[in-house]
Amino acid sequence: MIEVAYVTKDMRRDPYERITHLGGAGWQRSQPDVVQQIEQGQEDYYILLDGIPAKLTVALSRFGAKYLKTELEVEEPHILLSLPSQAA
Numbered sequence: 001m002i003e004v005a006y007v008t009k010d011m012r013r014d015p016y017e018r019i020t021h022l023g024g025a026g027w028q029r030s031q032p033d034v035v036q037q038i039e040q041g042q043e044d045y046y047i048l049l050d051g052i053p054a055k056l057t058v059a060l061s062r063f064g065a066k067y068l069k070t071e072l073e074v075e076e077p078h079i080l081l082s083l084p085s086q087a088a
Contacts, residue, residue, distance in 0.1 A: 001044045002027070004056065006086040019068065019077065023086060035066050047083060054079065 008021035008028075019031050022045070029037075035058050037043040045056040047070060054070040061067055069077035 001046050001053070001055075003053075004045050004047050004080075004083065006084045007080060009081070009085050018081060022068070028086075031068060032066075034068060038068075047080065049079065056080070 003024050004022045005024040006022075007019045008023070009018050010020050011018065021028050021030050022034050023029070034043075034045060034056070038045065038056065038058050045068075046053040047056070048054075049070075049072070054072050056068050057071050058066055059069050059075075067077060068080060069075075070079045073079055
């Protein structure tokens with residue numbers, strides 16, 4: 001499993017498309033690449049919430065866009081969006 005420590009955001013987009021990249025210690029990938037890796041079973045990603053891992057899952061917005069969220073979130077990725085932001 002790969003820990004996500006930060007996200008890169010495009011604040012002009014809606015919450016489902018706002019995250020453009022995810023990253024951690026020594027790596028950064030685009031959201032579409034991470035979605036593809038999860039869907040194909042190549043990698044699992046997670047974030048730490050109070051020291052407890054929360055796995056990322058792929059979801060489909062009401063507009064048909066694939067996006068990432070934690071397994072704890074019902075719809076919008078508020079927890080993921082609360083991670084520190086870093087430039088792409």
